[in-house]
Every structure is written in structure tokens, then in C-alpha cells.
Amino acid sequence: MERAAEKPPLAVATLSLSTIPPFLQPKIPTAPQPNKVKLPTQASSLTHLSLTATTPNPNPSKPSFKSTLSANPLHAPLSLGPHRPRDPSNAAALRRAAIVWFRNDLRLLDNESLTTANNESLSVLPVYCFDPADYGKSSSGFDKTGPYRASFLIDSVSDLRRNLQARGSDLVVRVGKPETVLVELAKAVGADAVYAHREVSHDEVKAEERVEAAMKEENVEVKYFWGSTLYHVEDLPFKLEDMPSNYGGFRxxxxxxxxxxxxxxxxxxxxxxxxxxxQPGDIPSLMDLGLNPSATMPQDGKVAANASMIGGETEALQRLKKFAAECEAQPHRGSKDGTHSIYGANFSCKISPWLAMGCLSPRTMYDELKKTATRAVSASVNGNNGGNGSSKTGSNWLMFELMWRDFFRFITKKYSSAKKQLEAAPATACAGALA
Known part of the structure; x- marks a missing residue:
């Protein structure tokens, strides 16, 4: 009878823990995580962001994610959460589902929260909430949101839904408090995280805090991004809390x-x-929001100027291209450096409503006008306009207007907390023609 072959003495050592019954598996202490880990981001220039280590999870049965909302958002407004590889083929490393909370960023172009959520997740749920707190009467008796603004917003949300549908997605629309709506949707789809852009006003910051608190109860991570200004908040040469309170010093x-x-x-x-x-849900009408639609109707055979404005990214990009072409064709006006040349009806480019709703980002606007200036310089070199090119395009002034807009948004963010409001010194600025 043959003698059974003996197993090599190292066979036991090669067994993995997965082959041992769970009740016999030894507990292996996890190595402490480093305080900060370098994290690549969607934009190539976001290489200096870091990750703060998570705190122990009191409930091991549920995964715990540390929210990206820091105790002092002025110091670290955009710290990111746990890193997940961006390789789409590595499905195990991606999130099951992510919610993108649209706010004043109703666009697909230059939308970092949407792009990052798409790269980090297996599925994405875009959401927009019509918050009842934004409608009705204020304490002084005026509409918090007027019918023209609400109509423009409805147009913008409708256009966003169409653009998402054209790319294989959709937009979930709800009327309700974001902290309630987002929690319900996160539970329904099993979302791991909520992606959103930060805002600057006191009420918007308080809304972020309420969403943060609600998501913390569900162990859902909240990841914030910055996309409402020409200059990124993390690129400023000073901490936001030390920002100059006068425009000249900021500029x-x-x-x-x-x-x-x-x-x-x-x-x-x-x-x-x-x-x-x-279900995606219906986009509310003016009546659904408690507003009178007849206020936007023509009266005495005259149509109000506001009624001709159509909200949405599609309209914004068309107007931007048209305005850039007009700047290129117009003769030089104003100062020698071209910084005060203003064209268009009522001396304005008429793009503020789209910037305010986030249908268009300041960076997109800057890029388009930079192309116009480049073409003008090329024409100048070829002797077509007989001037110095960029100063004759009428676009240089808009750069300064976008800087004015940045100043007001950053100064609002600086004083958006209750503590800062009490300590606030008046900002020094003058009324200028804004984009």
C-alpha cells in the first residue's frame, strides 16, 4: 500500500483567514491611519487638498463616513472625504450610489460636484429641492422669491433636466426641506454620499449645516466643492477670515x-x-410655489423686459457666444486699457441672472471672452484692426466686473456665520456696473 504524500510543512501557513470559520478567526488590530493623505482630484490643479482621518465608529454595524464640513469652514472649506480610486473598471472601490444636490449650479459644464460624483460612483441621483423657506412672504411683507425669478428658476431646472436626460440620467425634483428630502432619497437608494457646491449667504450656510446634521445621523458623507467664483477659494493668497474688507486691497x-x-x-x-x-417627479408651477402667474403676463399690451429672459444653461451659453461676438466687433470705448468699455443694452452684458443661478460659471465666461481676445490679438498681428488687439475687444472690462462679483461673494462668505456677523466691519465698496 502506497504511503500517502505528506503535505508541505508550510501549507498551514498559507491558509487565508477566509478559510477559517468566523468564530475561530483571530482579531487583527488595524494599523493607525495617517492624519493626512494626499488625494488627487478631478481638476489637475486641486493637488494640494488633504484628507482628515476619521473618528472611531460607535456603531460598527454601519459604515461611518466623516463629513467634509469642518468645524471652521473658513479654514478648510473643501477638505475631502475618504479616497476612492477613479478607475471605472474597479467597481468594488466605487460608491454604490451618490446624490448630487443641485443648488445655484444648474449646469453640466464646469460642475465639479457632478463630475466627481460620476467618477466616484456606480450610479448617480441628481436632485433639486424647491425649499418652501425660499417662498412666501418675508417679515417685511414682500415675496421672498418674486414671480419673475421663480419663472426663471423653473426654466433653468427644466433645462437641466433635459440636459441630464440627453446624457443618460435624469433630475429628481421635490418640493420640501433639503435636509428631509435628501435623507429620504439617501435611504431609498442606499446612497453613500451627497455631493454639492458650497454657497455663501447666511441662510444657505445654515441649510448646509442642517443637511450635514441629518446626514450624520445616517452615516452618509457630505462632500462640498467650490464653483461660484472666478478665483477658487483655495487659491486666494490669504485665509478667507483675513480677507481685505475693501475692494482695492482684494483686487x-x-x-x-x-x-x-x-x-x-x-x-x-x-x-x-x-x-x-x-420617480423623477414634476417640476412645480408658479401656483404650486404660491405665486401668482398673472404677474408675469403682458399688461396693457406691453411685455416686461424680465419676461423675455429664458433660464437655463442652453440659453446662457448662446447668449455668452453672442455677447463675445459683439465685443469682438465693437470699436474701442472708454479708457486706454479697455477696462471700462461696456456694450449691450443699458451698458450691461445682461448675463447676471444666469450667473446667479449657476447656469453659467464665471470661469466659463472668462474662457469664452479670452478666446475672443486671442482672436483679436491675432487679427492685430495680421494688421486687420490697426490697434493693439485685446484692448479693442471690449472684453477686458468684464474681467474687472467678475472680480467685483468675486469680492462680494467672498466677503459674504467671510461674514456668513453668526459669530462673524457680530464681529463684522463694514466692507468698503462702491456701486459699479456689475456683470
Missing amino acids: DRVQKLEIRKTIEALDQLKGMPSRGDV
């Missing part, structure tokens, strides 16, 4: 900063989560 310190590149819109988006059977 002198930022006008030589490099402007980050525009983030291209994705041609195809991840599909909606299959879990939860979430």
Missing part, C-alpha cells in the same frame, strides 16, 4: 492669480440607482 492681491481651468461637461453620465424605484 491688488488676486488679479495676478492663475484661474483654474474649466471642467468639461461629461458626454455620458452614470445611470440612476435601480434601488428604491425613485
Whole structure:
């Protein structure tokens, strides 16, 4: 009888823990995580962001994610959460589902929160909430949101939904408090995180805090991004809390900063989560929001100027291209450096409503006008306009107007907390023609 072959003495050592019954598996202490880990981001210039280590999870049965909202958002307004590889083939490393909370960023082009969520997740649920707190009467008796603004917003949300649908996604629309709506949707689809852009006003910051608190109860991570200004908040040569309170001091310190590149819109988006059977929902009408639609109707045979404005990214990009072409064709006016040349009806480019709703980003606007200036310089070299090129395009002035806009948004962010409001010194500025 043959003698059975003996197993090599190292065979036991090669067994993995997965082959041992769970009740016999030894507990292996996890190595302490480093305090900070370098994290690549969607934009190539976001290489200096870091990750703060998470705190122990009191409930091991549920995964715990540390929210990106820091105790003092002025110091670290955009710290990111746990890193997940961006390789789409590595599905195990991607999130199951992510929610993109649209706010004043109703666009696909140059939208970092949408692009990052799409790259980090297997499925994405875009959401917009019509918050009842933004409607009705204020304490002084005026509409918090007037019918023209509400109509423009409805147009913008409708256009966003169409653009998302054209790329394989959709937009979930709800009327309700974001902290309630987002939690319900996160539970329904099993979302791991909420992606959103930060805002600057006191009420918007308080809304972020409420969403933060609600998501913390569900162990859902909240990841914030910055995309409402020409200059990125992290590129400023000073901490936001030390920002100059006068425009001149702000302009002198930022006008030589490099402007980050525009983030291209994705041609195809991840599909909606299959879990939860979430319905997109209807976009509310003015009456649904408690507003009188007759206020926007023509009166005495005259149509109000506001009524001709159509909201949405599609309209914004068309108007931007048209305005850039007009700047290129117009003769030089104003100062020698071209900084005060203002064209268009009522001496304005008439793009403020789209910037305010986030249908268009300041960086997109800057890039388009920079192309116009480049073409003008090329024409100048060829002797076509007989001048110095960029100063004759009428676009230089708009750069300064966008800097004014940045100043007001940054100064608002600086004093948006209750503590800062009490300590606030008056900002020094003058009324100028804004974009």
C-alpha cells in the first residue's frame, strides 16, 4: 500500500483567514491611519487638498463616513472625504450610489460636484429641492422669491433636466426641506454620499449645516466643492477670515492669480440607482410655489423686459457666444486699457441672472471672452484692426466686473456665520456696473 504524500510543512501557513470559520478567526488590530493623505482630484490643479482621518465608529454595524464640513469652514472649506480610486473598471472601490444636490449650479459644464460624483460612483441621483423657506412672504411683507425669478428658476431646472436626460440620467425634483428630502432619497437608494457646491449667504450656510446634521445621523458623507467664483477659494493668497474688507486691497492681491481651468461637461453620465424605484417627479408651477402667474403676463399690451429672459444653461451659453461676438466687433470705448468699455443694452452684458443661478460659471465666461481676445490679438498681428488687439475687444472690462462679483461673494462668505456677523466691519465698496 502506497504511503500517502505528506503535505508541505508550510501549507498551514498559507491558509487565508477566509478559510477559517468566523468564530475561530483571530482579531487583527488595524494599523493607525495617517492624519493626512494626499488625494488627487478631478481638476489637475486641486493637488494640494488633504484628507482628515476619521473618528472611531460607535456603531460598527454601519459604515461611518466623516463629513467634509469642518468645524471652521473658513479654514478648510473643501477638505475631502475618504479616497476612492477613479478607475471605472474597479467597481468594488466605487460608491454604490451618490446624490448630487443641485443648488445655484444648474449646469453640466464646469460642475465639479457632478463630475466627481460620476467618477466616484456606480450610479448617480441628481436632485433639486424647491425649499418652501425660499417662498412666501418675508417679515417685511414682500415675496421672498418674486414671480419673475421663480419663472426663471423653473426654466433653468427644466433645462437641466433635459440636459441630464440627453446624457443618460435624469433630475429628481421635490418640493420640501433639503435636509428631509435628501435623507429620504439617501435611504431609498442606499446612497453613500451627497455631493454639492458650497454657497455663501447666511441662510444657505445654515441649510448646509442642517443637511450635514441629518446626514450624520445616517452615516452618509457630505462632500462640498467650490464653483461660484472666478478665483477658487483655495487659491486666494490669504485665509478667507483675513480677507481685505475693501475692494482695492482684494483686487491688488488676486488679479495676478492663475484661474483654474474649466471642467468639461461629461458626454455620458452614470445611470440612476435601480434601488428604491425613485420617480423623477414634476417640476412645480408658479401656483404650486404660491405665486401668482398673472404677474408675469403682458399688461396693457406691453411685455416686461424680465419676461423675455429664458433660464437655463442652453440659453446662457448662446447668449455668452453672442455677447463675445459683439465685443469682438465693437470699436474701442472708454479708457486706454479697455477696462471700462461696456456694450449691450443699458451698458450691461445682461448675463447676471444666469450667473446667479449657476447656469453659467464665471470661469466659463472668462474662457469664452479670452478666446475672443486671442482672436483679436491675432487679427492685430495680421494688421486687420490697426490697434493693439485685446484692448479693442471690449472684453477686458468684464474681467474687472467678475472680480467685483468675486469680492462680494467672498466677503459674504467671510461674514456668513453668526459669530462673524457680530464681529463684522463694514466692507468698503462702491456701486459699479456689475456683470
